Amino acid sequence: MRSRLPVAFGLAVAFTAAWTIRLTAAPGRAEEILARAGAYVADFIERFASMVAEEQFVQDGRRVESSGRRANKNKGLVAQGTSHRELLSDFLLVQTEGLAGWHAFRDVSQVDGRPVRDRADRLTALFLRPTAAALERALEIDREGARYNLGDGQRTINNPLLALGFLQPHYQMRFKFSLHEGDSDAGADLWTFEYRERARPTLLRRTPDADLPARGRLWIEGRTGRVVKTELAVSDDDEITTSFRFDERLRMAVPVEMRESYWIGNEYVTGVARYDRFRQFTVSTEEKLR
Numbered sequence: 001m002r003s004r005l006p007v008a009f010g011l012a013v014a015f016t017a018a019w020t021i022r023l024t025a026a027p028g029r030a031e032e033i034l035a036r037a038g039a040y041v042a043d044f045i046e047r048f049a050s051m052v053a054e055e056q057f058v059q060d061g062r063r064v065e066s067s068g069r070r071a072n073k074n075k076g077l078v079a080q081g082t083s084h085r086e087l088l089s090d091f092l093l094v095q096t097e098g099l100a101g102w103h104a105f106r107d108v109s110q111v112d113g114r115p116v117r118d119r120a121d122r123l124t125a126l127f128l129r130p131t132a133a134a135l136e137r138a139l140e141i142d143r144e145g146a147r148y149n150l151g152d153g154q155r156t157i158n159n160p161l162l163a164l165g166f167l168q169p170h171y172q173m174r175f176k177f178s179l180h181e182g183d184s185d186a187g188a189d190l191w192t193f194e195y196r197e198r199a200r201p202t203l204l205r206r207t208p209d210a211d212l213p214a215r216g217r218l219w220i221e222g223r224t225g226r227v228v229k230t231e232l233a234v235s236d237d238d239e240i241t242t243s244f245r246f247d248e249r250l251r252m253a254v255p256v257e258m259r260e261s262y263w264i265g266n267e268y269v270t271g272v273a274r275y276d277r278f279r280q281f282t283v284s285t286e287e288k289l290r
Contacts, residue, residue, distance in 0.1 A: 030179040036225025038169040045102050049093045054277035057087040061150045061269045085150050086112050104159050108145035151264035160242040160258040163230035174199035193218045238262040
């Protein structure tokens, strides 16, 4: 599976005129919860954009015979070879003056315990001292980091905030949402939504340039709109799940774990990313008269 994400949040084109939110099951309650979730995500993006998180990402791959290609995940796979990768990165969500939308970036600092040459906080520095070329340079760094992933360096959808971004009000209308009963095991007021992207062209793109419809599930607290878990699938073989947890120090829910599984040819890759050491940074500018 090869895919790319042009922009994680805030695409330049707003698809607002031709689409309406499609709901099934209790539309009144669903609309109310989705509206709260949209407001919650807008606030989350504003607050999380001032932070950098440390990401510890462990990936494992198993090459199997073609006959085992469709085996049930971890069951029935006879490995013909294995691979392992450990990445240490900074993960951040930023918006800079003159750049439209919010953008999520991963800056890899270590690969299997070895430092990446000439890295030295380069990504954060781009946004502390923004220039007209900041976005393009940051995208280059993000693409460079993606090449360390097992399987396919062009697959860039392993972003823990990606499915969360679909709840932004100007993106909700691109999806069909189905509300299900609350998850009593997770909480009395926790509701599960299934979603499926209906609009074209799709937000995610398959290289070189083809539609890649998104679908999955969202676990949302009804009273507050807080999102506690997201699930994203772009095919039967490519899934990403992110869990969020309320942080007392930051006074907000933050991503704590992302799990992914996908096939690249006859290689089955699983990954677990954990997030810690959340720290704030600020963007400042300085003018000098000559």
